Structures are given as structure tokens and as C-alpha cells.
Amino acid sequence: MPLHLLSGLRKAAALVLALLAVGFALWPSRPPAAAVVAAHDLAPGVVLTSADLRLAPLAERPSGVAESVDAVVGQALTGAARAGEPITDVRLTSADPDATSVAVRLADAGVAELLRPGGRVDVVGADAEVLAEGATVLAVREVKPDRLVVLGLSRKNATRVAAVSLERPLAVTLR
Numbered sequence: 031m032p033l034h035l036l037s038g039l040r041k042a043a044a045l046v047l048a049l050l051a052v053g054f055a056l057w058p059s060r061p062p063a064a065a066v067v068a069a070h071d072l073a074p075g076v077v078l079t080s081a082d083l084r085l086a087p088l089a090e091r092p093s094g095v096a097e098s099v100d101a102v103v104g105q106a107l108t109g110a111a112r113a114g115e116p117i118t119d120v121r122l123t124s125a126d127p128d129a130t131s132v133a134v135r136l137a138d139a140g141v142a143e144l145l146r147p148g149g150r151v152d153v154v155g156a157d158a159e160v161l162a163e164g165a166t167v168l169a170v171r172e173v174k175p176d177r178l179v180v181l182g183l184s185r186k187n188a189t190r191v192a193a194v195s196l197e198r199p200l201a202v203t204l205r
Contacts, residue, residue, distance in 0.1 A: 078104065
């Protein structure tokens with residue numbers, strides 16, 4: 031093959047490769063998928079409205095993240111959420127108009143270190159009396175000299191737990 035034809039093929043190949051490189055560089059990348067995030071800081075137990083939520087693009091979406099604001103509105107948060115934080119299925123519970131929260135001190139403050147928002151516990155009083163079953167842990171706060179645990183319960187159970195906790199610390203069993 032003559033030298034000038036070989037040189038022409040190299041130039042053509044270089045031009046094709048350069049055009050491909052420019053094409054790939056300018057090719058629109060797939061935009062990140064939208065996910066539901068908190069529009070502002072939210073307290074535990076709040077029943078979510080559309081004003082509390084917004085869609086935001088997330089390059090890396092956590093598992094179970096909500097994709098539609100409508101799918102989340104009307105549900106309650108099991109724990110606090112910061113503005114911009116993705117709202118996932120494990121952070122949601124059904125909103126119950128009979129539900130309320132109660133703060134208790136535990137007989138063994140070390141148990142509070144095992145609790146996380148969204149967890150479930152049974153509340154136990156003296157003589158192994160179960161005061162409430164399936165309470166949702168809403169928050170765990172350090173209040174010197176021990177920790178305060180905020181639990182989501184029915185109003186009836188919350189009143190009972192609050193009354194007993196005035197007399198003595200309580201215990202919880204983890205579910």
C-alpha cells in the first residue's frame with residue numbers, strides 16, 4: 031500500500047476517534063433520579079404534609095427511599111429528619127390519631143444505648159407487669175445523670191406509662 035494512502039487512513043481514523051470522543055463528552059448523561067426528602071427539619075412523630083416534603087435529585091439513592099411525595103403524605107416519622115434528608119420506608123409509620131408520645135427514664139440507663147428511633151419495645155413496670163406492647167422509640171436523649179427515652183404509644187397506654195413512671199423508673203424489652 032502506498033505511503034500516502036496509509037497516511038490518509040490514519041488521519042481518517044484519528045478524525046473518527048476524535049468525533050466519537052467529542053460525541054461521548056457531549057452526550058447527555060442520565061439525570062439522577064428524584065427522591066423524597068425533608069423540606070425542613072422535622073420532629074419525630076410529625077404527620078407529614080406536602081409542605082414538609084420535596085423532590086430532590088439524588089445521585090446515590092438509599093434503599094427504600096420514597097419516589098413520590100403523595101406516597102408519603104399522611105404518614106408519620108418514627109424519628110427526627112433534617113432538611114434535605116431522604117425519607118425511606120423504615121422512617122415511616124401510619125399516622126394514628128390516637129397516638130401520642132411519652133418520655134420515660136429507664137431503670138437501667140445502659141439499655142437506652144441499645145435503642146434507636148424506629149425500634150419497637152415493650153414497656154415493663156414493677157413485678158414484670160407489661161404496661162404497653164409494641165411502643166415505637168421516637169427519640170433517645172441524654173439528660174444528666176441518665177437518658178430519657180421518648181416512646182410513641184396509644185393515648186391510653188401513654189397515660190398509664192406516664193403515671194407509673196412518676197413513681198419509679200421503667201424497663202423495656204427489645205423486639
